[in-house]
Amino acid sequence: MADPIIVGEHISHRYGAGFHLHVDRLALSAARTYAVYGANGSGKTTLLNILALLTHPQEGRILLDGRPVNDSDPARSRGYRRRVTLLMQHVYLFRSTVFDNVASGLRFRGVAKEALEERVTRMLSKVGLEKLAHRSAHSLSGGEAQRAGLARALVTEPDVLLLDEPTASVDAAHGRQIEEILRETCRQRRMTVVLSTHQYDQAHRVADEVLIMRDGRLIEAGPENVFKGRIDESVDGPVARLDCGVTLRTNTAVRGDALVAISPREIQLSRSPHPSEAANRLEGVLSAAAVDGDRIRLDVDAGLRLTVHVARASFAGMGLNVGDSVYAAIGASAVRTQ
Ligand code: ADP
Numbered sequence: 001m002a003d004p005i006i007v008g009e010h011i012s013h014r015y016g017a018g019f020h021l022h023v024d025r026l027a028l029s030a031a032r033t034y035a036v037y038g039a040n041g042s043g044k045t046t047l048l049n050i051l052a053l054l055t056h057p058q059e060g061r062i063l064l065d066g067r068p069v070n071d072s073d074p075a076r077s078r079g080y081r082r083r084v085t086l087l088m089q090h091v092y093l094f095r096s097t098v099f100d101n102v103a104s105g106l107r108f109r110g111v112a113k114e115a116l117e118e119r120v121t122r123m124l125s126k127v128g129l130e131k132l133a134h135r136s137a138h139s140l141s142g143g144e145a146q147r148a149g150l151a152r153a154l155v156t157e158p159d160v161l162l163l164d165e166p167t168a169s170v171d172a173a174h175g176r177q178i179e180e181i182l183r184e185t186c187r188q189r190r191m192t193v194v195l196s197t198h199q200y201d202q203a204h205r206v207a208d209e210v211l212i213m214r215d216g217r218l219i220e221a222g223p224e225n226v227f228k229g230r231i232d233e234s235v236d237g238p239v240a241r242l243d244c245g246v247t248l249r250t251n252t253a254v255r256g257d258a259l260v261a262i263s264p265r266e267i268q269l270s271r272s273p274h275p276s277e278a279a280n281r282l283e284g285v286l287s288a289a290a291v292d293g294d295r296i297r298l299d300v301d302a303g304l305r306l307t308v309h310v311a312r313a314s315f316a317g318m319g320l321n322v323g324d325s326v327y328a329a330i331g332a333s334a335v336r337t338q
Contacts, residue, residue: 003066005030005192006084006160011050011060021046021057021216028160031190033182035203038213044196045089047213048162051194052086053077082109085158089165091149093137098129098148101137105156123155127181143174150178154185160192167202179206200228200259212261212338225262225307231255231337240335246303249279250335259338264309266334269298269326271318278329282306286324289315302328 004027011023021043028034036044049055051062053069061068062080069080085105093101103120111119124130127147132140140148146166153161163182167175183206186193197203203210210226211218229242231254240248240260248260268278269286284302291297296315298308306328310318320326 004028005065006051007063007066008051009061009063011047011057011062013046013050013055013057013059019043019046019216021050023047023060023218026211026218028192028194030159030192031186032209033186033193033195033207035207035210036194036196036213036218037198037200037203037210038196039198042213043216044198044213045164046216048086048164048194048196051160052084052162053080054086082156083159084162085153085156085160086162087149087153087164087166089168091145093140093145093148095136095138097134098137098140099124099133101148102151102155105152109156119155120151123151126154127151128177143170146170146174146178147181150181154181157189158191160194163193163195165196165198167197167199175202182206214338219261225264225267226338227260227304229258229260231258231260237332240337242304244304246282248330248335249332250337251332252335252337254337261336261338262306262330262334263336264297264307266330267300267306267308268329269300269308269310269318269320270329271320271324271326273327276327276329277331279332280328280330280335282328282330284326284328286320286322286326289320289322300326300328 006028008023008026011021013021036047038044046055050057061070064080069076071077099120102123103116106116106119124133127150129144129147129151132144137148146169167178182193185191195206227242227244229240231238231240231250231252236249238250238252240250242260282302284300286298287301288299289296294312295309296312298310300306300308
């Protein structure tokens with residue numbers, strides 16, 4: 001994978017004695033869409049505000065293109081803010097027309113009148129607000145205001161767009177429309193998108209990679225290894241019956257419908273069906289392998305698509321090639337519920 005555009009390192013931020021956000025490492029690649037999925041209060045807004053440099057974490061740092069961004073170098077922070085735009089959950093529109101609101105970022109950047117008009121008009125039509133261009137922004141409905149905010153963010157063509165629950169206050173149809181605009185813009189402009197959501201379906205619909213946030217921690221990275229299913233009691237103890245048809249032994253205390261997650265680091269691969277103590281053993285095929293820093297990310301098709309992280313050095317010793325048959329061993333305690 002190419003070098004990440006933004007990296008958050010050892011980020012730690014507390015609100016008093018209560019909430020504590022702790023993210024050891026978060027790497028965002030160019031032209032990729034990430035969803036930060038988590039319940040209300042899990043820390044999504046705090047994380048996005050840190051990535052937007054609105055909140056300064058008490059510990060840790062943000063790197064842009066491999067170089068730290070901090071207040072001791074204001075020009076660099078300014079450069080970062082030009083390339084990274086945050087669309088807040090409750091969009092604030094100025095007391096002016098829709099057109100002026102969408103144009104504001106371009107005016108600030110000194111874009112000439114003609115180019116500005118052309119870009120704003122094109123963007124308004126993209127979000128379906130061209131007929132409302134000269135209306136007062138404060139007369140817009142919630143969904144329209146959200147789209148105006150999105151247009152204002154997109155028109156400046158940021159490299160990275162952060163969106164905090166962009167569809168939380170709009171109806172389902174407008175939510176889908178916003179998702180579609182994002183998808184299309186990402187494709188056309190190779191923009192990186194980080195979108196927070198408490199809707200599991202949305203996370204998986206829009207994102208290349210889903211980051212799950214719980215109690216201030218990113219507990220899983222990857223679109224992989226999070227499955228819908230149901231936890232039932234069986235004669236051998238609890239089992240996770242996944243919607244994809246695979247059943248896995250688990251130790252979870254949860255029963256009923258659940259999201260089931262398996263950490264990519266807790267899956268052991270081998271070339272032969274070695275006798276393993278693991279409660280779950282699946283046979284599959286290695287379908288992809290990619291270098292990711294000092295580890296290799298492997299995709300295995302085993303009735304479900306599993307992503308497995310293996311240290312580079314261990315992978316070299318395994319003698320595995322894409323297309324090979326592999327066996328995946330997963331302990332019952334590694335099959336967790338969200
Ligand atoms: P989310 O976006 O996932 O709903 P937030 O990042 O908004 O989560 O909040 C995480 C936790 O931190 C919540 O418990 C929230 O009440 C608390 N919190 C957020 N902002 C502040 C603040 N400025 N002061 C104190 N507590 C805060």
